[in-house]
Amino acid sequence: MDFAESLRMATRTLSANKLRSGLTMLGIIIGNASVIAMIGIGEGAQKYVNGQLQSLGPNVLFIVPGNREARQLGDLDTPRTLVVADAEAIATQVPSVTAVAAEKTTQGIVSYRNRNTSSSIVGTTEGFLPVRSFEVAQGRFFNDLDQRSNRLVAVIGDTLADRLFDDQSPLGKQIRIKGITFEIVGVLERKGSNLGLDYDDAVMIPITTLASRIVGRTSPYGIDVSFISVSANDPDVMETAEFQITNLLRLRHRITEGDDFSISSQDTLLDIANTVTGALTLMLAAIASISLFVGGIGIMNIMLVSVRERTQEIGLRKAIGATQKDILTQFLIEAVILSALGGLVGTGLGVSGIFIIAALSPFEAGVSLSAVVVAVGVSGSIGLFFGVVPARQAAKLDPIVALRSA
Amino acid sequence: MSSSVILPLIEFKHVTKIYGAGNTEVRALWDVNMMIHPGEYCSIMGPSGSGKSTAMNMVGCLDQPTSGEYLFDGQNVAQLQQDELAHIRNRKIGFVFQQFHLLTHLTALENVEQPMMYAGVLGKERKERAADALAQVGLSDRLNNRPNQLSGGQQQRVAIARAIVNQPLLLLADEPTGALDTQTTQDVIDIFSKLNDSGITVVMVTHEPDVARLTNRVIWFRDGAVVNHNLNPADLASVTAGSATSVA
Numbered sequence: 001m002d003f004a005e006s007l008r009m010a011t012r013t014l015s016a017n018k019l020r021s022g023l024t025m026l027g028i029i030i031g032n033a034s035v036i037a038m039i040g041i042g043e044g045a046q047k048y049v050n051g052q053l054q055s056l057g058p059n060v061l062f063i064v065p066g067n068r069e070a071r072q073l074g075d076l077d078t079p080r081t082l083v084v085a086d087a088e089a090i091a092t093q094v095p096s097v098t099a100v101a102a103e104k105t106t107q108g109i110v111s112y113r114n115r116n117t118s119s120s121i122v123g124t125t126e127g128f129l130p131v132r133s134f135e136v137a138q139g140r141f142f143n144d145l146d147q148r149s150n151r152l153v154a155v156i157g158d159t160l161a162d163r164l165f166d167d168q169s170p171l172g173k174q175i176r177i178k179g180i181t182f183e184i185v186g187v188l189e190r191k192g193s194n195l196g197l198d199y200d201d202a203v204m205i206p207i208t209t210l211a212s213r214i215v216g217r218t219s220p221y222g223i224d225v226s227f228i229s230v231s232a233n234d235p236d237v238m239e240t241a242e243f244q245i246t247n248l249l250r251l252r253h254r255i256t257e258g259d260d261f262s263i264s265s266q267d268t269l270l271d272i273a274n275t276v277t278g279a280l281t282l283m284l285a286a287i288a289s290i291s292l293f294v295g296g297i298g299i300m301n302i303m304l305v306s307v308r309e310r311t312q313e314i315g316l317r318k319a320i321g322a323t324q325k326d327i328l329t330q331f332l333i334e335a336v337i338l339s340a341l342g343g344l345v346g347t348g349l350g351v352s353g354i355f356i357i358a359a360l361s362p363f364e365a366g367v368s369l370s371a372v373v374v375a376v377g378v379s380g381s382i383g384l385f386f387g388v389v390p391a392r393q394a395a396k397l398d399p400i401v402a403l404r405s406a
Numbered sequence: 407m408s409s410s411v412i413l414p415l416i417e418f419k420h421v422t423k424i425y426g427a428g429n430t431e432v433r434a435l436w437d438v439n440m441m442i443h444p445g446e447y448c449s450i451m452g453p454s455g456s457g458k459s460t461a462m463n464m465v466g467c468l469d470q471p472t473s474g475e476y477l478f479d480g481q482n483v484a485q486l487q488q489d490e491l492a493h494i495r496n497r498k499i500g501f502v503f504q505q506f507h508l509l510t511h512l513t514a515l516e517n518v519e520q521p522m523m524y525a526g527v528l529g530k531e532r533k534e535r536a537a538d539a540l541a542q543v544g545l546s547d548r549l550n551n552r553p554n555q556l557s558g559g560q561q562q563r564v565a566i567a568r569a570i571v572n573q574p575l576l577l578l579a580d581e582p583t584g585a586l587d588t589q590t591t592q593d594v595i596d597i598f599s600k601l602n603d604s605g606i607t608v609v610m611v612t613h614e615p616d617v618a619r620l621t622n623r624v625i626w627f628r629d630g631a632v633v634n635h636n637l638n639p640a641d642l643a644s645v646t647a648g649s650a651t652s653v654a
Contacts, residue, residue, distance in 0.1 A: 002526070002528075005523055005528075009523070012511065012512070013511065016511035017511075312505075312507060313509060315507075316503075316507040316509070317520070317524075318468075318492065318495075319466070319468060319495060319501050319507075320495065320496060320501065320520055320521040320524065320568070321492050321493065321495050321496020321497070321521055321524040321525065321572075322492060322496075322524050323488070323489045323492045323493075323524075324488060324489065324492075325489070326492075326524060399468050400463050400468050400469060403503065403507065
């Protein structure tokens with residue numbers, strides 16, 4: 001019997017028992033929908049993180065204290081091995097670097113008259129604007145002079161300005177940061193949060209002022225920093241810049257082996273992020289595929305029941321000339337149709353689920369075509385795999401016994 | 407009949423069928439010799455447990471002998487593979503069962519099409535042949551009815567149409583009237599006679615003497631063996647009490 005014929009026969013049989021076929025497919029539908037949705041969420045998260053990282057700019061390097069490779073998981077104590085003097089040395093001695101910013105962040109109460117709010121207090125240097133590509137919306141950023149003289153000047157983010165001043169201009173106003181009075185000299189343009197850092201809701205002060213008036217000096221070598229960001233004059237010289245900075249810092253820290261700092265570029269951060277989100281996607285898909293597997297077992301169960309119920313039909317078909325292969329094909333095709341159709345419907349549901357999630361979260365919607373093809377292919381082969389046992393049972397039935405079963 | 411030798415359609419040579427082994431061994435057939443020639447119209451009878459069902463399965467190539475030879479249309483069935491048996495059943499044998507065995511989700515026409523699907527007959531030709539077969543059994547106006555929309559007699563006629571649609575050499579009927587009333591029994595038997603007149607060999611297993619009486623020959627089984635090869639149907643009344651040997 002040819003394939004088209006078998007296909008027609010199988011659809012005939014399945015549609016004669018719509019409720020049962022539908023319920024059998026349900027397992028595969030749910031399994032496939034969850035696989036697709038999970039892969040979609042994983043891919044969405046990956047795109048989101050990549051987008052955030054890419055907004056850092058291709059020519060920025062981040063230098064953080066401590067050795068990333070040597071650090072243990074759960075090691076919460078941030079090392080204090082990088083200081084402001086390191087940032088100054090990089091700015092003056094590394095030729096491929098155009099701007100350098102050191103940052104140190106703390107949390108605290110910021111108040112204006114009777115309004116209080118808790119926000120991030122970022123101590124940084126003049127290089128912050130060029131390196132992190134920020135602009136000042138009103139007023140000015142603090143300069144080298146402000147920094148060297150530990151002046152009590154502040155630049156505030158747009159969101160924080162709204163919260164403290166409503167519609168008034170913040171320029172020239174006196175605010176209190178952890179009880180110390182600062183004068184606002186500028187307002188940053190709004191930029192949105194990035195990698196969990198929201199400069200819109202922060203107040204920026206000179207790092208020297210932060211160290212001397214708010215947190216106090218904590219490193220024997222000078223003012224320690226959370227990280228130093230550096231912009232190179234060209235994305236092509238990133239490796240050179242990294243090499244030069246590494247050598248300079250090793251020299252300054254008198255290191256012969258085991259660096260006490262780590263340098264990351266956008267590319268290395270992207271690699272790390274992709275490894276993490278990739279593993280996340282794989283894990284989600286693996287969990288979801290359990291339900292796909294269970295759906296396959298459901299198909300096997302129903303097909304086994306169906307073989308039992310249709311024993312007489314099988315006996316008759318054998319009597320009128322069906323070969324073992326004909327019967328095997330018939331039952332396999334039924335199983336594959338159930339699972340492939342369930343796979344298609346499930347994929348449709350999964351894709352719509354992704355768009356719903358995308359509408360409700362910052363993640364971008366989208367699932368790759370390859371994921372869809374793989375998922376439908378996998379559910380089809382699940383039908384084939386789990387259909388084999390019932391189909392073989394049907395094919396091996398003795399026609400005499402089968403015809404006689406009541 | 408001319409002097410040339412007519413080969414039998416069915417020939418049992420010392421056919422033995424044993425089910426099980428050891429203590430549970432059952433000798434369903436023991437050293438049976440039997441011949442049925444092309445064009446015959448005969449019935450197989452015997453008390454239950456006599457081996458007539460086993461013989462019937464053997465004749466229909468649904469089963470193979472444990473020992474001995476079964477020649478069907480000159481071929482030794484004992485040596486054939488499963489798929490070769492399926493091929494013979496498909497092309498050369500038509501089955502009619504007591505319980506009709508129609509597929510409930512298919513129409514009469516589609517039920518009759520089934521054997522041709524396994525014979526590779528396609529499309530329009532298949533539909534036409536199925537409709538012709540249904541016309542032969544007088545069901546031209548019931549092509550698109552499902553089995554549950556047909557009476558028992560009509561269902562059995564659909565089954566007969568299905569049995570003859572591949573133009574078999576042998577029509578093998580297992581208690582074909584067992585589930586029918588007297589009137590429809592007569593209709594079905596008439597169809598068998600008509601088919602036999604057109605040249606098909608008809609073999610019927612039955613326990614109803616009234617039905618067997620309409621055939622030309624009765625083969626009587628008892629205890630796994632043929633005890634009378636050529637019982638005259640007219641003498642049936644004397645044997646239905648259980649003793650066929652007395653008239654042999």
